[in-house]
Amino acid sequence: MERIMALTTSAPKGGLSYGKIHLPINIEGKAKIKPVYTGLCGTDRAEIAGGLPFTYNPVGQDYMIIGHEAVCQVLDIEENNFGIKSGDYVVPVVRRRGSCINCRIGRPDNCSDVDHDIREAGIRGLDGFNAEYFYDTPENLIKINERSMLKVSALTEPVKNVMKALEVFEKLSERSIFTGDDSTYLLKNCLIIGTGSEAFLYAFMAREYRMKVYMTNRHELGEQKMKIIDEISVSFYNYMKDQGPDKVDLIIDTSGDPATIMRFVRKLNYNGVAIMFGTNGAASDTPISGNDINYIVEHNITIGGSVDGSKKHYLNAIQHLEKWNYSEGGAVNKLITGIYDPDDTGIFMEKPSDEIKSIIKW
Ligand code: NAP
Ligand code: ZN
Numbered sequence: 001m002e003r004i005m006a007l008t009t010s011a012p013k014g015g016l017s018y019g020k021i022h023l024p025i026n027i028e029g030k031a032k033i034k035p036v037y038t039g040l041c042g043t044d045r046a047e048i049a050g051g052l053p054f055t056y057n058p059v060g061q062d063y064m065i066i067g068h069e070a071v072c073q074v075l076d077i078e079e080n081n082f083g084i085k086s087g088d089y090v091v092p093v094v095r096r097r098g099s100c101i102n103c104r105i106g107r108p109d110n111c112s113d114v115d116h117d118i119r120e121a122g123i124r125g126l127d128g129f130n131a132e133y134f135y136d137t138p139e140n141l142i143k144i145n146e147r148s149m150l151k152v153s154a155l156t157e158p159v160k161n162v163m164k165a166l167e168v169f170e171k172l173s174e175r176s177i178f179t180g181d182d183s184t185y186l187l188k189n190c191l192i193i194g195t196g197s198e199a200f201l202y203a204f205m206a207r208e209y210r211m212k213v214y215m216t217n218r219h220e221l222g223e224q225k226m227k228i229i230d231e232i233s234v235s236f237y238n239y240m241k242d243q244g245p246d247k248v249d250l251i252i253d254t255s256g257d258p259a260t261i262m263r264f265v266r267k268l269n270y271n272g273v274a275i276m277f278g279t280n281g282a283a284s285d286t287p288i289s290g291n292d293i294n295y296i297v298e299h300n301i302t303i304g305g306s307v308d309g310s311k312k313h314y315l316n317a318i319q320h321l322e323k324w325n326y327s328e329g330g331a332v333n334k335l336i337t338g339i340y341d342p343d344d345t346g347i348f349m350e351k352p353s354d355e356i357k358s359i360i361k362w
Contacts, residue, residue: 006131007342008063011123014050016066018343024058024065024127029137031077033090035362037154037339038130039069040347041197043123048348051282054115056125066348067360068094068122069157070129071150072141080138089149090141091156091318092129095120095308109164109308130342130360142314145322152325152333154359155201159317162201164309165275166209169250172302176271178249185209189245193264194254194278195221195236197357200335202252202277203234204324214244218260224337224354231331239263248272256280262288265303266295274303 002023009016044066046052057064074088084090097103098117102110111118122128144153180187190211192202199215206213213234220238221229229236237244247269253261256278265274296303309317324332338358340347347358 004132004134005342006065007067007345007348009048009066010063011047011055011057012050012053014048016048016345016348018345021063021065021131024061024134029135029140031080031084031136031138031141032075032133033072033092033136033141034075034133035070035072035129035131035360036089036150037071037359037361038067039154039157040067040358040360041069041158043068045348045351047123052123055123058125058127061127064122065127065129065131065134066122067128067130068120069154071144071153071156072129074141075133077138082138082141082143084138084141084143089144089147089153091144091153091314092121092136093140093142093311093314094123094157096126096140106312107310109310109313130362132362142311142318144318149318149322149325151336151359152321152330153318155197155321155332155335155357156314156317158198158357159201159205159321160309160313161198161277161306162205163313163316163320165202165252165277165306166205167313168304168306169273169275172273172304173250173271175302176300178271178273185211188212188249189214189247190250190252191216191245191248191264191267192252192254193217193260195225196254197335198277199252199254200225200228200356202254203229203232204332205320206250206252207232207234208320211250212245214248216244216264222354224334225356228331228334228356231328231334251275252277254278257283259284259286262286262292265301266292268299268301271300272302274301276303276305 003020006021095108096119097108100112119126188211190206192199192215195217215236216239251274335356337356
């Protein structure tokens, strides 16, 4: 039986080990793939800490290969309808279709029964991508067009979430005229709560809409983050000290902190939209007052949740990453703040203070 090096955890109890494992038994397809870079996020760290009760190992295994962000090279693939050949660079999708109506139409991101219907690589019942090599189906691979995009393509998975959330925003903002009377978003303000990797990717995307973009957090930021914020012409403020803009039109929350979200929802303009993206089950509860409700109702405010993204959002993400790779001197590359080896397991335990996105080179 083949044995490969892999980073594994045991879901949902956690832990992390890097060592030889038998090639997983639940081989999905015949495409043999090796990761080039894998990305690390809060979900991986929370899984390792045993903090995600909804995670589970693949059937018949007492471990799960961790990691759901990756750019890989195809080593060997049979002829397929997706135009993927041996040698190609690809991003594997995380969430795999179930049998509900949304999954069947290619939108597992809108799955109607996430707990039972779908599997997610490195999260729910399916091995992830931190392994010497693995097997997958062509349907679940998205091709990267340019070799020069390899490193930045490690951001495809988190960017696809941004693409989906902004699709949700577009739908929600359609119920009234959201643009200014000059037909643009130039006079609109977008506020992004949080300053982690997803927040930065939202900032890149909100600028595409030509909104004035603010990022906020409850503390000052280090030099490295402030430099990128400057380079991409976004404004940052520490909301414990400064007021920020009086009114905003679009809020994107990446904190998942209820008290923080409520503080900002009352800044929304008439017909404003708030997208809830961050999740934080450990955050303390916060009361919502009758006046908050009055404010939301009287201002026609829409609050919408957005999770994951489908294959079309991955394609969209690649297209935007290609564009950002060449604009602002490739500032998007600076979001990758550290490159590690698979055996640098400490990076999974502790987040460096200036981290935006840490990746592993395989
Ligand atoms: P992250 O790096 O942990 O980002 C979270 C950001 O929120 C950090 O900058 C954090 O600040 C900030 N924050 C936390 N509490 C705050 C508060 N009270 N006020 C202001 N800012 C606060 O994680 P990420 O990878 O960027 O992901 C962002 C969030 O989205 C996470 O909750 C993640 O679980 C979730 N997520 C959702 C989806 C989806 O599909 N909906 C997909 C991926 C991730 P400091 O760390 O600087 O203190
Ligand atoms: Zn489904």
